[in-house]
Amino acid sequence: MKIFPLCTGIGKIKILENPMRESRPSPFRPWREALTCSTVSRDSIRHGRNRNTPQGFLSRFVRDFRAKRRLISITFLILAHGPALAFDGILEKQVFEMPTYTTVGGKVLNKVRVGWESYGKLNKSGNNAILITHAFTGTSHAAGRYSTDDKRPGYWDSIIGSGKVIDTDKYFVISSDTLVNLNAHDPNVATTGPASINPATQKPYGMDFPLVTIRDFVNVQKALVESLGITSLQAVMGASMGALQAIEWANAYPEMAKRIIPVIGAGEVNAFLIAHLDIWTGPIRLDPKWNGGDYYDAEPPVDGIREAMKMTTLFARHWEWTDETFGRAWADNDKDPAAAFENKYKIQVALEDIARERSKNVDANHFLYLAKACQNFVAGHGASLAEGLAAIESPVLLIYAADDLLFFPEQVQQTKRLIEADGTPAEHVELTGKLGHVDGIASIEQAADAISGFLRK
Amino acid sequence: MKIFPLCTGIGKIKILENPMRESRPSPFRPWREALTCSTVSRDSIRHGRNRNTPQGFLSRFVRDFRAKRRLISITFLILAHGPALAFDGILEKQVFEMPTYTTVGGKVLNKVRVGWESYGKLNKSGNNAILITHAFTGTSHAAGRYSTDDKRPGYWDSIIGSGKVIDTDKYFVISSDTLVNLNAHDPNVATTGPASINPATQKPYGMDFPLVTIRDFVNVQKALVESLGITSLQAVMGASMGALQAIEWANAYPEMAKRIIPVIGAGEVNAFLIAHLDIWTGPIRLDPKWNGGDYYDAEPPVDGIREAMKMTTLFARHWEWTDETFGRAWADNDKDPAAAFENKYKIQVALEDIARERSKNVDANHFLYLAKACQNFVAGHGASLAEGLAAIESPVLLIYAADDLLFFPEQVQQTKRLIEADGTPAEHVELTGKLGHVDGIASIEQAADAISGFLRK
Numbered sequence: 068m069k070i071f072p073l074c075t076g077i078g079k080i081k082i083l084e085n086p087m088r089e090s091r092p093s094p095f096r097p098w099r100e101a102l103t104c105s106t107v108s109r110d111s112i113r114h115g116r117n118r119n120t121p122q123g124f125l126s127r128f129v130r131d132f133r134a135k136r137r138l139i140s141i142t143f144l145i146l147a148h149g150p151a152l153a154f155d156g157i158l159e160k161q162v163f164e165m166p167t168y169t170t171v172g173g174k175v176l177n178k179v180r181v182g183w184e185s186y187g188k189l190n191k192s193g194n195n196a197i198l199i200t201h202a203f204t205g206t207s208h209a210a211g212r213y214s215t216d217d218k219r220p221g222y223w224d225s226i227i228g229s230g231k232v233i234d235t236d237k238y239f240v241i242s243s244d245t246l247v248n249l250n251a252h253d254p255n256v257a258t259t260g261p262a263s264i265n266p267a268t269q270k271p272y273g274m275d276f277p278l279v280t281i282r283d284f285v286n287v288q289k290a291l292v293e294s295l296g297i298t299s300l301q302a303v304m305g306a307s308m309g310a311l312q313a314i315e316w317a318n319a320y321p322e323m324a325k326r327i328i329p330v331i332g333a334g335e336v337n338a339f340l341i342a343h344l345d346i347w348t349g350p351i352r353l354d355p356k357w358n359g360g361d362y363y364d365a366e367p368p369v370d371g372i373r374e375a376m377k378m379t380t381l382f383a384r385h386w387e388w389t390d391e392t393f394g395r396a397w398a399d400n401d402k403d404p405a406a407a408f409e410n411k412y413k414i415q416v417a418l419e420d421i422a423r424e425r426s427k428n429v430d431a432n433h434f435l436y437l438a439k440a441c442q443n444f445v446a447g448h449g450a451s452l453a454e455g456l457a458a459i460e461s462p463v464l465l466i467y468a469a470d471d472l473l474f475f476p477e478q479v480q481q482t483k484r485l486i487e488a489d490g491t492p493a494e495h496v497e498l499t500g501k502l503g504h505v506d507g508i509a510s511i512e513q514a515a516d517a518i519s520g521f522l523r524k
Numbered sequence: 525m526k527i528f529p530l531c532t533g534i535g536k537i538k539i540l541e542n543p544m545r546e547s548r549p550s551p552f553r554p555w556r557e558a559l560t561c562s563t564v565s566r567d568s569i570r571h572g573r574n575r576n577t578p579q580g581f582l583s584r585f586v587r588d589f590r591a592k593r594r595l596i597s598i599t600f601l602i603l604a605h606g607p608a609l610a611f612d613g614i615l616e617k618q619v620f621e622m623p624t625y626t627t628v629g630g631k632v633l634n635k636v637r638v639g640w641e642s643y644g645k646l647n648k649s650g651n652n653a654i655l656i657t658h659a660f661t662g663t664s665h666a667a668g669r670y671s672t673d674d675k676r677p678g679y680w681d682s683i684i685g686s687g688k689v690i691d692t693d694k695y696f697v698i699s700s701d702t703l704v705n706l707n708a709h710d711p712n713v714a715t716t717g718p719a720s721i722n723p724a725t726q727k728p729y730g731m732d733f734p735l736v737t738i739r740d741f742v743n744v745q746k747a748l749v750e751s752l753g754i755t756s757l758q759a760v761m762g763a764s765m766g767a768l769q770a771i772e773w774a775n776a777y778p779e780m781a782k783r784i785i786p787v788i789g790a791g792e793v794n795a796f797l798i799a800h801l802d803i804w805t806g807p808i809r810l811d812p813k814w815n816g817g818d819y820y821d822a823e824p825p826v827d828g829i830r831e832a833m834k835m836t837t838l839f840a841r842h843w844e845w846t847d848e849t850f851g852r853a854w855a856d857n858d859k860d861p862a863a864a865f866e867n868k869y870k871i872q873v874a875l876e877d878i879a880r881e882r883s884k885n886v887d888a889n890h891f892l893y894l895a896k897a898c899q900n901f902v903a904g905h906g907a908s909l910a911e912g913l914a915a916i917e918s919p920v921l922l923i924y925a926a927d928d929l930l931f932f933p934e935q936v937q938q939t940k941r942l943i944e945a946d947g948t949p950a951e952h953v954e955l956t957g958k959l960g961h962v963d964g965i966a967s968i969e970q971a972a973d974a975i976s977g978f979l980r981k
Binding site for chain 1: 629731735737792793794795796797798799800802803806807810811812827828831834835838842843846847849850851852861862863864865868869870871872875892896899900902905909929932935
């Protein structure tokens with residue numbers, strides 16, 4: 068397999084602006100760009116010697132009160148954490164581009180782009196990096212905020228940051244969007260997939276996009292991290308589909324992935340999940356607006372996407388959550404659901420609202436491609452799960468949710484047994500909660516000590 | 525609430541042929557009609573003194589070799605079981621009709637029809653009956669066969685029959701189709717619902733059919749059993765949606781339901797199941813052929829129904845079943861699912877095949893009405909689950925499946941606690957297996973001793 072890491076100039080990484088992202092004016096933008104680099108040399112990422120240092124911006128930003136306030140807190144952080152500039156939680160999405168990438172299936176894609184973001188600073192040897200891989204409905208936004216008034220931080224912000232379990236004072240944490248990312252229309256996502264413009268036709272690929280696999284996701288990530296000068300990954304950690312990527316990393320590039328932490332995921336997508344994923348795609352395929360995948364010049368199949376997102380929302384959760392949060396409450400106290408078809412229960416309307424919100428940036432074809440990529444996953448993409456997991460030599464910390472209704476604990480335990488069968492160290496943590504699969508995101512702090520200990524080993 | 529039990533003549537029950545059923549010639553038809561009665565007096569059901577007794581048919585049927593062979597075995601059964609004629613496993617669907625029925629919601633329906641079948645013989649006092657109530661995707665075909673060459677007996681044939689756990693030598697077992705039964709187009713089902721002809725317009729009701737509840741199902745059943753001269757039910761037993769009916773029977777008519785055996789069901793449809801049912805209806809609503817429920821003059825929404833039936837099939841089962849039965853096997857050994865979108869895994873094709881088969885007789889609107897009836901279920905249809913279950917005074921045997929992913933064991937245990945809170949005797953049996961919810965059907969024999977003991981109490 069031929070992989071072309073991005074290289075537009077010796078020692079230089081060209082970071083492209085995401086054309087899908089709207090320009091958002093922000094008083095901190097220039098300063099953030101300095102921190103996260105619109106154009107930055109490998110050396111500067113390694114040593115923190117950005118030519119546009121925060122110090123260089125001081126004189127310009129003392130005029131801005133908010134910036135001043137910010138700088139005071141930065142100064143405090145610098146003092147608190149010593150000479151290294153601590154990750155302050157504000158970041159900007161970067162874009163990695165490969166001129167060409169050849170898929171596992173042998174198809175050549177031109178101009179492959181994936182978004183990424185990072186927290187912390189790469190050390191001189193390039194060996195203090197941790198890669199975070201994302202879930203089916205997720206993006207590379209694992210931690211931090213895009214602006215000071217950004218209400219919602221990245222999904223694992225509770226464990227990634229300065230002084231946190233995955234300590235950005237120590238590690239350079241990087242997270243990237245996968246190929247065919249679900250949220251193709253999210254301004255903070257860059258991904259290459261069916262919604263992307265095919266350079267050959269100047270039109271979206273649609274269903275002409277080649278099938279890709281979890282291994283392809285990993286291969287593009289490998290090109291990305293190598294392009295940044297990362298020489299080894301202290302860990303690859305990811306939840307759900309992210310766990311599949313972590314496992315694939317250890318199978319494919321054991322010399323690079325020193326440890327893996329698969330969370331709420333297993334060594335393969337089993338028949339039950341293959342069927343789930345098949346069913347999740349049903350509403351999209353049934354929506355006449357899907358039109359065989361050719362809808363980029365018309366209205367997209369929003370109804371089908373919304374139904375599909377209702378499924379990803381419910382099935383990743385648990386009855387304990389729905390019962391406690393909604394019970395049999397009516398959506399409208401004056402409208403008895405037993406009185407009319409249109410009268411609904413609160414859980415129905417909540418699901419619709421969540422699905423509508425989560426659907427906004429979803430591309431229907433990306434949903435189908437991502438589902439297919441997951442269905443096709445078995446560690447190593449070979450004939451045998453046991454062989455695929457036996458190939459893993461890096462220590463493994465498996466974290467699963469006791470009430471997971473997608474990746475059931477027994478399946479994760481089976482994965483563990485197969486990994487450790489040949490002596491590979493494997494440990495596990497069971498998360499408890501009322502959110503089912505989603506406890507892998509929401510309740511990850513329960514595994515804090517185990518993660519710390521595992522990273523120290 | 526006004527209920528009109530069918531009464532077309534004093535002491536007479538008019539059994540109508542199901543117009544949806546194709547006429548199937550059978551050498552045993554006249555004889556079976558004599559046994560199960562196209563027109564039969566209450567007295568004859570009670571005492572087995574049918575005016576067209578099997579003996580009366582002897583002279584006519586000695587000409588038919590197969591009939592002769594059959595009669596020999598009947599004679600043997602009579603000798604083996606004493607004077608009572610044992611249920612021989614061959615039956616014919618009956619139809620019960622009510623001139624009018626007023627729903628719980630206050631709507632008057634004319635000419636309400638539901639199919640029913642029975643096994644065994646009602647005693648003189650009319651108090652040896654057991655009512656079997658069916659599941660969401662089920663019908664009244666709980667036991668026996670429609671003909672000697674009928675490959676597949678009723679779903680609980682393993683426990684219902686002569687000498688079986690629910691012994692038809694002792695009990696008159698009756699099972700009826702619900703209103704808005706899913707399989708409206710099954711020739712062996714009679715049900716009134718959106719697909720039925722509205723006598724007022726001579727067209728199918730479609731979405732003009734009134735909403736009905738589990739209590740409505742029970743009310744129609746009550747009218748049916750009363751019309752047969754049944755004075756009390758030794759038990760009401762049902763699986764899944766059938767369990768909801770059993771619970772509702774004990775809540776609504778405690779003097780009549782002496783015992784209830786809810787299997788894989790609970791005292792309410794919780795938020796998780798409300799959401800599941802909402803999602804199951806999604807593909808039907810999305811299928812353009814559904815057309816707002818108005819499709820009776822055109823092609824029905826078969827694609828939507830099939831997707832919905834994939835869901836009812838998978839979600840009622842368990843990963844242990846899919847893993848053991850299908851694993852990650854390809855549907856076609858020459859077609860790698862990773863190579864093309866149209867190449868599938870065996871589980872996908874199996875689900876499609878099962879769903880296609882199960883969809884054949886399904887009416888899309890019936891699906892929506894049945895889902896709504898289930899969503900609206902809480903024991904007693906009042907404001908409180910606790911009150912609805914406290915109203916139950918009849919002894920209860922709850923049977924649940926350990927791996928049920930729809931009615932989780934904890935929910936069934938909660939139902940039990942609420943029933944026995946005021947001293948009502950409640951016991952439970954846990955079924956084990958690899959079929960999840962469906963173990964309530966397939967593995968019911970594990971509860972055989974418990975059922976026997978419970979019926980003896």
